[in-house]
Amino acid sequence: MNERDIQVIRRIQKHIEAILQYSVNCRDKSEFLSNSMLVDACVFNLMQIGELAKQQLSDEAKEDLQIIPWKQLYGMRNRIVHGYDGVNLNIVWAAIKNDIPVLNNNLKNIIDTF
Numbered sequence: 001m002n003e004r005d006i007q008v009i010r011r012i013q014k015h016i017e018a019i020l021q022y023s024v025n026c027r028d029k030s031e032f033l034s035n036s037m038l039v040d041a042c043v044f045n046l047m048q049i050g051e052l053a054k055q056q057l058s059d060e061a062k063e064d065l066q067i068i069p070w071k072q073l074y075g076m077r078n079r080i081v082h083g084y085d086g087v088n089l090n091i092v093w094a095a096i097k098n099d100i101p102v103l104n105n106n107l108k109n110i111i112d113t114f
């Protein structure tokens with residue numbers, strides 16, 4: 001992993017922090033779904049995370065950092081961008097509440113150890 005990869009990881013983390021900040025006061029899925037600006041902002045940032053994971057991060061870094069689900073991040077991006085059967089907002093909500101905080105912690109640990 002090189003300095004460019006660390007910069008990409010930091011950019012991913014900024015998108016994660018945006019999602020966490022936007023959704024911090026959102027109590028439940030129905031509140032999330034009722035706020036179209038919140039949904040759009042979170043979906044946009046999820047899309048950016050997937051794009052960075054696929055296009056900007058080196059294959060070496062992805063191989064070294066297998067704790068991160070790189071393929072799933074890009075898969076989410078594909079579902080958002082290409083709209084395969086529409087974006088499943090239940091999956092988006094679950095990712096925001098369950099997966100994004102874990103991803104954030106894992107990326108923080110990676111940056112701290114670099």
